[in-house]
Amino acid sequence: MSIRLSAEQAAFLQGPLSINVGAVGRDGWPCVCRAQGVLVARDRRALTVLLAAGRGREVLDALDAGSGIAAVFSHPATHATLQLKAPCAARVAPNSAHHACHARYAAAFGGELAALGYGDELVRGLTALTAAGDLAALRFAPEVVFDQTPGPAAGRVLATA
Amino acid sequence: MKPALESLRACLDGAIPAVIATCAPDGTPNVAYASQVHYVDAEHVALSYQFFSKTRENVLAHPYAQVQVVEPGSFRHYRLRVQYLRTETGGPLFQYMKAQLAGIAAQSGMGKVFVLRGADIYRVLDIEAVDHRLPPAPPPPDALLRLRRTLDHLGACDELAQLADRALAALTPGFGIRHALLTMLDETGASLYTLASMGYGHSGIGAEVALGKGIIGVAAHERILVRINHRTGDYAYHAALRTAAPHEPRIPLPVLAEPHSQIAVPLMHADRLLGVLYAESEHDAFFSHADEDALAIYGRHLAALLAQLAALPDDAEPLPAAATPAPTGAPLAVRYFPDDHSVFIDNDYLIKGVAGSILWTLLNEHAQSGRRDFCNRELRRDRRLPLPDGGDNLETRLLLLQRRLAERCPAIALEKTGRGRFRLVLDRPLALHAMS
Numbered sequence: 001m002s003i004r005l006s007a008e009q010a011a012f013l014q015g016p017l018s019i020n021v022g023a024v025g026r027d028g029w030p031c032v033c034r035a036q037g038v039l040v041a042r043d044r045r046a047l048t049v050l051l052a053a054g055r056g057r058e059v060l061d062a063l064d065a066g067s068g069i070a071a072v073f074s075h076p077a078t079h080a081t082l083q084l085k086a087p088c089a090a091r092v093a094p095n096s097a098h099h100a101c102h103a104r105y106a107a108a109f110g111g112e113l114a115a116l117g118y119g120d121e122l123v124r125g126l127t128a129l130t131a132a133g134d135l136a137a138l139r140f141a142p143e144v145v146f147d148q149t150p151g152p153a154a155g156r157v158l159a160t161a
Numbered sequence: 162m163k164p165a166l167e168s169l170r171a172c173l174d175g176a177i178p179a180v181i182a183t184c185a186p187d188g189t190p191n192v193a194y195a196s197q198v199h200y201v202d203a204e205h206v207a208l209s210y211q212f213f214s215k216t217r218e219n220v221l222a223h224p225y226a227q228v229q230v231v232e233p234g235s236f237r238h239y240r241l242r243v244q245y246l247r248t249e250t251g252g253p254l255f256q257y258m259k260a261q262l263a264g265i266a267a268q269s270g271m272g273k274v275f276v277l278r279g280a281d282i283y284r285v286l287d288i289e290a291v292d293h294r295l296p297p298a299p300p301p302p303d304a305l306l307r308l309r310r311t312l313d314h315l316g317a318c319d320e321l322a323q324l325a326d327r328a329l330a331a332l333t334p335g336f337g338i339r340h341a342l343l344t345m346l347d348e349t350g351a352s353l354y355t356l357a358s359m360g361y362g363h364s365g366i367g368a369e370v371a372l373g374k375g376i377i378g379v380a381a382h383e384r385i386l387v388r389i390n391h392r393t394g395d396y397a398y399h400a401a402l403r404t405a406a407p408h409e410p411r412i413p414l415p416v417l418a419e420p421h422s423q424i425a426v427p428l429m430h431a432d433r434l435l436g437v438l439y440a441e442s443e444h445d446a447f448f449s450h451a452d453e454d455a456l457a458i459y460g461r462h463l464a465a466l467l468a469q470l471a472a473l474p475d476d477a478e479p480l481p482a483a484a485t486p487a488p489t490g491a492p493l494a495v496r497y498f499p500d501d502h503s504v505f506i507d508n509d510y511l512i513k514g515v516a517g518s519i520l521w522t523l524l525n526e527h528a529q530s531g532r533r534d535f536c537n538r539e540l541r542r543d544r545r546l547p548l549p550d551g552g553d554n555l556e557t558r559l560l561l562l563q564r565r566l567a568e569r570c571p572a573i574a575l576e577k578t579g580r581g582r583f584r585l586v587l588d589r590p591l592a593l594h595a596m597s
Contacts, residue, residue: 018178020229022182022190022191022192023190024188030182030190030225030226031240032180032181032227033229055291067190068188068190070182070189070192072192072193081194083191083193085190118177125235125236125237150194150211151212152212154214
């Protein structure tokens, strides 16, 4: 049973955030990969994270093998962080909306990092992470939302199915 | 080819947060940011433990994790497969991470949140370079070349004052360092005093730092090099901490109000701590890991030179004192407090401790016998002076006293007349008052 994200949470998730997706491989090893963009479904019950398939091979293989998914979204300027978890994620074929979302994300997150004083090299590196043909899209329906903003309250459950 | 952990040290400075993925006993993944991933050695890293988190719960149950780190200049990612081994809650590594975390916390505006509870030690089992296509970050300046240049400028020093000044001055052409202090361990072993400084509005000669306090004190107490690459808002890690109670006289440390990078290098000769070399900068990430290595070697070299100078024999024959007219003018009031050997000149604090008692002894000898020429050997044997056995830091104390007098009371001077020999020179008559 999925939960419905609040409008604020949906808006936050689609901001210029650092996004990382984790899974657990068949061998029990946890793995993680940076993602580059997210689309929240209109009903706010599912979202699609975008990542470079080549860079995220281990995570994608783990999810294909039935691993649960954990995705962390963090705003670099404020450290406001959410973690969403779901028991599974499905790979969907990337479409033009996904590509557009990825391009928007790279520009917005790059701008965010530049505003924080990170150099041009880093912003260029960020945008170079994903080659256009390499995009993978993972759709999942979160069952738990955690507040993971650093501090003693990190780990608090904000919503659960 | 698998990258070596050493080659990833730039990724481990906290400039870009690392991420750790763990697995719960039921197989659920968890992803969290790691404030600090610290290079321990070629096979181990340490992660900061600040709160009992899901990550911690997971690794205690299932000790395998993956850590993703990012190279700041290039955004190249690396993934480390790691195995949790243990948590350290004290000792050099913990203290280093605590100091560094204060810098990271202040840089990220999380100073009140980031308090280190432990250093979680992980063995690195595998390293994956994720971004083969991205060009590497431009290499930092060659630290070995910087060290060589620094040593060239340091040159041969056969005298302590020269060594103290050149040890700092040589850092500018070598490493571009413009603000630095040379602090020496005092005879109690509980604090350090400033012997030389560079790049500040006032010299701060004689300023003290308690062992274990501030970045200098932590470096001395733990005998480890401490490098903080971001501005730290945590007062405890400012270099400027004092040993004395608030009402006692003090000489302020002449450090930057808001350093963005700091490094404190213990001066170790064999297993003996002689002092701490401290440098700082207004710029973030001023000291690279390679600079840290090079300055650690420089610290060893300086300590060896300091020990070598201290071991040189004094000149044997006393020089004849030249006759000089008695000083004239209004007498300077010199007050001495035996409790802490502090000396005040016309109510202004001058010095305390060993240096204070040396000055008081010399002035009394002069008042009683008219003597002006003295030698280190007799001071080492003088039971009135609170010197440790052997008095091997006498020379640094005399230099400290000489410099404080030159700054605060030029009417009293100590002039070197040979190795281990010096002369008391007075421009004004003195009125000596021993206070009870």
